[in-house]
Amino acid sequence: MREEGPSNGEKKSDDDEVGMMIPCLDFSFNNKNNNGLGSLEEWKKMMSKKVREACEKHGYFVLVCDDDDDEIVPKVLREKMVMGLKELFDLPEETKMKHQSTTKPYSSYTSDCPVIPLNQTFGVCDSHVFHVSQQFTNLMWPHGNPSFCETMNSISSKLLELNYMILKMIEEGYELPKHYIDIEDMLMKGTVYLRLMKYKTPSKENKKEGEIGLVTHTDKNTLTILCQNDVQGLEVQTKTGKWIQLEIPQNAYVVVVGDILKAWSNGRLHAVRHRVTMKGDKERYSFGVFTMPKDEAKIEVPPELVDANTHPLRYHPFTYGDYIKFFVSNLNENALDEFAAL
Ligand SMILES: O=C(O)CCC(=O)C(=O)O
Numbered sequence: 001m002r003e004e005g006p007s008n009g010e011k012k013s014d015d016d017e018v019g020m021m022i023p024c025l026d027f028s029f030n031n032k033n034n035n036g037l038g039s040l041e042e043w044k045k046m047m048s049k050k051v052r053e054a055c056e057k058h059g060y061f062v063l064v065c066d067d068d069d070d071e072i073v074p075k076v077l078r079e080k081m082v083m084g085l086k087e088l089f090d091l092p093e094e095t096k097m098k099h100q101s102t103t104k105p106y107s108s109y110t111s112d113c114p115v116i117p118l119n120q121t122f123g124v125c126d127s128h129v130f131h132v133s134q135q136f137t138n139l140m141w142p143h144g145n146p147s148f149c150e151t152m153n154s155i156s157s158k159l160l161e162l163n164y165m166i167l168k169m170i171e172e173g174y175e176l177p178k179h180y181i182d183i184e185d186m187l188m189k190g191t192v193y194l195r196l197m198k199y200k201t202p203s204k205e206n207k208k209e210g211e212i213g214l215v216t217h218t219d220k221n222t223l224t225i226l227c228q229n230d231v232q233g234l235e236v237q238t239k240t241g242k243w244i245q246l247e248i249p250q251n252a253y254v255v256v257v258g259d260i261l262k263a264w265s266n267g268r269l270h271a272v273r274h275r276v277t278m279k280g281d282k283e284r285y286s287f288g289v290f291t292m293p294k295d296e297a298k299i300e301v302p303p304e305l306v307d308a309n310t311h312p313l314r315y316h317p318f319t320y321g322d323y324i325k326f327f328v329s330n331l332n333e334n335a336l337d338e339f340a341a342l
């Protein structure tokens with residue numbers, strides 16, 4: 001990312017092509033940037049439009065906030081989380097392996113996966129609930145780790161609030177009639193996953209060119225908010241098929257549109273394909289809060305987002321649980337279209 005664009009909140013990458021612009025939105029309302037922007041309501045209205053535009057055009061955006069913005073995530077909390085991640089992944093392999101769930105998907109520790117050997121991941125369901133974070137940290141540190149427990153729980157709550165706020169902004173961005181829209185019931189009030197990730201450094205021969213850390217995918221949930229240490233590696237694919245490496249500032253998060261928002265919006269919102277490529281000799285740590293609908297939630301396009309000429313209906317209604325079952329049994333990257341396209 002280079003210079004900030006004039007007024008549209010986009011940053012230019014090397015290429016001038018629209019798709020190559022990196023959308024960057026400053027969410028620091030409560031501090032210096034509210035000058036001249038009026039009330040919180042007016043700010044939200046203006047931002048909702050920008051959020052919707054970025055999610056339609058790019059399928060993600062880089063969210064920047066002031067270092068001391070308590071409304072979003074204070075800098076100290078973010079730093080503590082990154083330090084805590086190092087401590088967690090430094091635990092012996094047999095300790096980390098204790099975090100396994102046979103009932104919930106994405107809720108275990110995984111490592112040594114042949115297609116992504118550099119990656120180690122913990123999935124923790126509902127870490128914004130204090131006793132859940134405590135159960136996790138007590139399992140990893142039998143004598144407890146109250147500091148990491150507190151950090152993990154607070155940052156999950158903060159990022160969940162932010163995730164829900166952005167979902168509401170997307171809804172507002174479409175100016176849908178209040179009586180109809182059920183984004184809250186349909187897309188929120190579901191499951192929340194915290195994913196904690198470590199990427200090992202690439203082998204010697206791949207240090208320069210890069211080695212795959214996480215394979216190309218779209219997120220299968222509703223909306224994701226990602227954060228990382230100072231090691232870059234996240235890449236996104238533009239609609240024209242080009243890959244861009246994101247340079248994410250330390251006070252920033254990456255907001256990613258998932259398949260469910262794409263389906264709900266009748267394909268107006270773009271679920272961006274992304275991957276992680278590891279270069280150099282520093283380990284990468286990242287974490288993300290993923291929101292998912294309830295398994296029984298019916299994902300259905302609001303009639304206002306269908307237009308016979310410009311946006312004919314693309315997806316039939318489906319339940320989230322059925323979609324995930326389909327994806328898990330097929331592991332096909334085109335899962336949404338194969339499962340729900342008309
Ligand atoms: O590590 C990252 O920055 C990306 C992670 C990601 O895309 C995912 O977990 O779905």
Ligand SMILES: [Fe+2]
Nearest residue numbers: 217218219274
């Ligand atoms: Fe992802």
